Amino acid sequence: MSPQPSLLLSQPLTLPVSKFTLPNRIAKASMFEDCADPNTNLPSPQLKAISSSWSTGSWGLILTGSVAIDPLQATTNAVLVNQPNLPKTTLLTSLQSWADAFRPHNSNISPSPVIVQLVHPGKQLLRFASKSRSIFEPPLAPSAIPLDLGPGLLPKIVRTLMFANPREMTLTEIQSLISNHAHSAKVVAKAGFNGVQIHAAHGFLLTQFLSPTSNKRTDAYGGTAAKRARIVLEIIAAVREATKEFKGFIVGLKLNSVDHQQADQKGVDDSIEQLRLLARTELDFVEISGGTFEDARPREMVSESTKKREAFFLEFAKIAKRELAGIPLMVTGGFASRLGMEEALRRGDCDMVGLGRPSIFDPLLPRNVLLNPEVKDEDAKVTRVTVPVPWLLQKVPLKLVGAGVDATFHAKKLQALGSTEKEKAG
Numbered sequence: 001m002s003p004q005p006s007l008l009l010s011q012p013l014t015l016p017v018s019k020f021t022l023p024n025r026i027a028k029a030s031m032f033e034d035c036a037d038p039n040t041n042l043p044s045p046q047l048k049a050i051s052s053s054w055s056t057g058s059w060g061l062i063l064t065g066s067v068a069i070d071p072l073q074a075t076t077n078a079v080l081v082n083q084p085n086l087p088k089t090t091l092l093t094s095l096q097s098w099a100d101a102f103r104p105h106n107s108n109i110s111p112s113p114v115i116v117q118l119v120h121p122g123k124q125l126l127r128f129a130s131k132s133r134s135i136f137e138p139p140l141a142p143s144a145i146p147l148d149l150g151p152g153l154l155p156k157i158v159r160t161l162m163f164a165n166p167r168e169m170t171l172t173e174i175q176s177l178i179s180n181h182a183h184s185a186k187v188v189a190k191a192g193f194n195g196v197q198i199h200a201a202h203g204f205l206l207t208q209f210l211s212p213t214s215n216k217r218t219d220a221y222g223g224t225a226a227k228r229a230r231i232v233l234e235i236i237a238a239v240r241e242a243t244k245e246f247k248g249f250i251v252g253l254k255l256n257s258v259d260h261q262q263a264d265q266k267g268v269d270d271s272i273e274q275l276r277l278l279a280r281t282e283l284d285f286v287e288i289s290g291g292t293f294e295d296a297r298p299r300e301m302v303s304e305s306t307k308k309r310e311a312f313f314l315e316f317a318k319i320a321k322r323e324l325a326g327i328p329l330m331v332t333g334g335f336a337s338r339l340g341m342e343e344a345l346r347r348g349d350c351d352m353v354g355l356g357r358p359s360i361f362d363p364l365l366p367r368n369v370l371l372n373p374e375v376k377d378e379d380a381k382v383t384r385v386t387v388p389v390p391w392l393l394q395k396v397p398l399k400l401v402g403a404g405v406d407a408t409f410h411a412k413k414l415q416a417l418g419s420t421e422k423e424k425a426g
Helices: 045-052 088-101 153-162 171-190 205-210 225-242 265-278 304-323 338-347 365-370 399-425
Strands: 026-028 061-068 114-119 195-199 250-256 285-289 329-332 352-355
Touching: 026 365, 045 088, 045 399, 088 171, 114 171, 114 250, 171 195, 171 225, 195 225, 205 225, 225 250, 225 265, 265 304, 285 304, 285 352, 304 329, 338 352, 338 365
Parallel strands: 026 061, 026 352, 061 114, 114 195, 195 250, 250 285, 285 329, 329 352
Antiparallel strands: none
């Protein structure tokens, strides 16, 4: 079944640095599977089964869930690609097997390119999430500023129980962070993946460096918008240098509009300056998430805080598209229909469309629906599920509650994909 040639979604996209040509403009966005082998931090059979569910979906690009780069800062159920105590052949064989799970077998469908998302949680590392460190050991951060879960006594109690106060990273640790990204990228390149995405969103460590709220350093890595962005620029350069022998290796970056949302113009100006610096790097694409281009809900059903976040998301995406010049922009956030995606591409709002949670409910979404000429435009929609927060939990003055309910629901659905694929294989 050939995709509709008239669709912008079906058009290939050649990335500017790697020169890799993506087969279409629909990307399976990253979602944390949370099911690596807890004893080895290697891909588990369940993770490979989940991964194979997208193998025949005709995705233009597939991004893995977050993969850890620091042995001392990795959660128990995360894949860790930097394991100096593990035989290299053991690590590489396991990662090669994972890369192979994304490829279609016994099928005439072309494989989708797959890239690995690299992440360091920084001060968002939970106390009990890692078996390699004490629950009292402080996580790393650009500055020793505790995580903010909201005002009031309860958020402070929860923060104290769940997160240790961070300590400021030394310059030596910053250089280790850069080299860990580069080393991890080379490992996944050897394993057969097509590239990496550097995660600088969702409040993780690189986000903490970019933000004036969490980065109060006065050295070369803080104090101005440019200095706060320096570590990201150096990581991009180091990753490129480490993988230069791998022809066509993709390097992307993930940002989140919410991380850059400020109450004054200074925050917007800082974001613009950092985007301009990123535009000079050897990035193949930048992903922006944090809002929605389409929303079927009546406006009166949307909270004021959500309206403000959505408005900033749309504005930030436009700014990013303008300032990033020739770097393709991938937007992930609330796309609900083929027509909505086409309109975003037609207007030039983005170059790629990212779909995360909809890919759980239909892993073959591009092939089955969005690029399928037999599906009419009015029927070419994605499945989106909003999980209501129980009334009692709505009264809890804690930022994590609502997001936690929704995230837990989708995480369970995602992990269930692994069971489904195992049953098919069996």
